[in-house]
Amino acid sequence: MEAQMKRGFLEACVLAAISGEESYGYQIVKDVPASMGLTESTLYPLLKRLEKAGCITARSAEHNGRLRRYYRITDDGRARIEEFLAEWPSVREIYTYVEGAHHDAR
Amino acid sequence: MTRDEFLGRLGELLACLPAEQVEETKAFYAEAIADRMEDGMSEEEAVAAMGTPGEVAEATLDDLPAVPRAIAKTRRRSTALLWVLTIVGSPVWVPLLLAFAAVAVTVYVCIWVLALCVWVIAATLGAVGAASLALVAAGVAVGHVPYVIVMLGCGLAFIGVALLVGAGAWEASKRIARLSALWAGKAASPFWKGKGEKGGAAAHLAA
Numbered sequence: 001m002e003a004q005m006k007r008g009f010l011e012a013c014v015l016a017a018i019s020g021e022e023s024y025g026y027q028i029v030k031d032v033p034a035s036m037g038l039t040e041s042t043l044y045p046l047l048k049r050l051e052k053a054g055c056i057t058a059r060s061a062e063h064n065g066r067l068r069r070y071y072r073i074t075d076d077g078r079a080r081i082e083e084f085l086a087e088w089p090s091v092r093e094i095y096t097y098v099e100g101a102h103h104d105a106r
Numbered sequence: 107m108t109r110d111e112f113l114g115r116l117g118e119l120l121a122c123l124p125a126e127q128v129e130e131t132k133a134f135y136a137e138a139i140a141d142r143m144e145d146g147m148s149e150e151e152a153v154a155a156m157g158t159p160g161e162v163a164e165a166t167l168d169d170l171p172a173v174p175r176a177i178a179k180t181r182r183r184s185t186a187l188l189w190v191l192t193i194v195g196s197p198v199w200v201p202l203l204l205a206f207a208a209v210a211v212t213v214y215v216c217i218w219v220l221a222l223c224v225w226v227i228a229a230t231l232g233a234v235g236a237a238s239l240a241l242v243a244a245g246v247a248v249g250h251v252p253y254v255i256v257m258l259g260c261g262l263a264f265i266g267v268a269l270l271v272g273a274g275a276w277e278a279s280k281r282i283a284r285l286s287a288l289w290a291g292k293a294a295s296p297f298w299k300g301k302g303e304k305g306g307a308a309a310h311l312a313a
Contacts, residue, residue: 025134026141039155040138041162044131045169064144068137 010036012084014046015055015077022059022072047071055080109139112153119163122178131166172296210293217282224275228268235264 010032017023017031025043032038050056055077060067073081107115113132120128135156142152156162167178180188192199238261245254 024141025138026145029138039157040135041157041165044134045165049169066137066140067133068141069134 006036008084010038010042010046011050012081013038014043014050015073015081015084018056018071019073019078019081022070024068024070028071050077107150107153109136109149109153112139112156112159115159116162119159120166123166135162174297206293213289214286217286221275221279221282224271224278228272228275231264231271232268235261235266235268237261238264 013032013036014028017028023031025040025047029038029040029043047056047058051058051071053076054074056071056073058069058071060069062068113136116135117128117132120131123131138156139149139152142155143149147155167175170178177188180191238257242254242257242261245251245257
């Protein structure tokens with residue numbers, strides 16, 4: 001997948017993963033579709049970026065005698081998901097065009 | 107590799123970052139390893155799932171703005187190399203940095219001078235208005251009624267226009283202040299990142 005596009009998809013996936021209840025790093029990695037190939041080393045900078053942009057908030061809470069960081073989506077984060085979803089019609093249009101042209105050519 | 111070895115190595119590789127940021131990064135990976143072990147993985151497997159400390163450090167540093175990233179990456183290879191490059195490269199980067207700063211300062215000063223001009227015009231109009239009102243007092247002293255009326259009218263008109271221009275100047279100054287904060291953020295972006303990173307998913311998709 002092209003890098004920029006993947007970045008956008010990953011961002012939307014991570015926001016979606018915490019859009020319900022708050023979640024933590026490993027849970028997000030497990031929740032996001034495996035085809036995205038999300039790992040901790042991709043997730044960490046992404047979470048930092050989203051937090052800086054005000055799309056998510058983070059808090060530390062105790063779990064089994066250690067601290068775990070929980071992430072929660074903000075209204076700005078939800079707005080970003082909506083922005084992402086609003087892209088779909090144009091993405092589908094491009095997809096249909098490419099598919100059609102490819103089939104016609106064969 | 108054990109968890110402690112992994113975190114220790116990661117700490118070394120990120121030593122170029124502020125201590126607090128290093129601790130935060132280490133805490134994130136420590137948590138991820140602990141969560142995987144809780145999920146039934148062995149320590150070895152959990153650590154391996156993170157990737158090598160080098161990859162993890164690379165991913166963390168990649169998110170830095172251009173200049174600190176270049177410095178961090180060079181320093182990671184060798185501190186000596188960083189110093190050699192800094193010193194050998196100084197005939198290039200010092201003048202460039204100075205020129206960059208000079209242009210930024212000049213542009214900044216110019217726009218504020220423009221705003222200052224509007225303020226000066228407003229102040230001048232106000233002063234003329236005040237002088238006319240002072241002449242009204244003189245007119246009253248002499249007892250010349252038409253003169254008093256004309257001067258009063260002029261004075262009030264000038265003060266009114268001064269207030270209008272002053273309001274405009276105030277508005278312009280506020281805008282310039284906002285704009286210059288924006289530009290300062292842009293100019294500084296190769297060095298550090300501001301808060302207002304916008305665009306997001308849609309922008310990435312569109313790009």
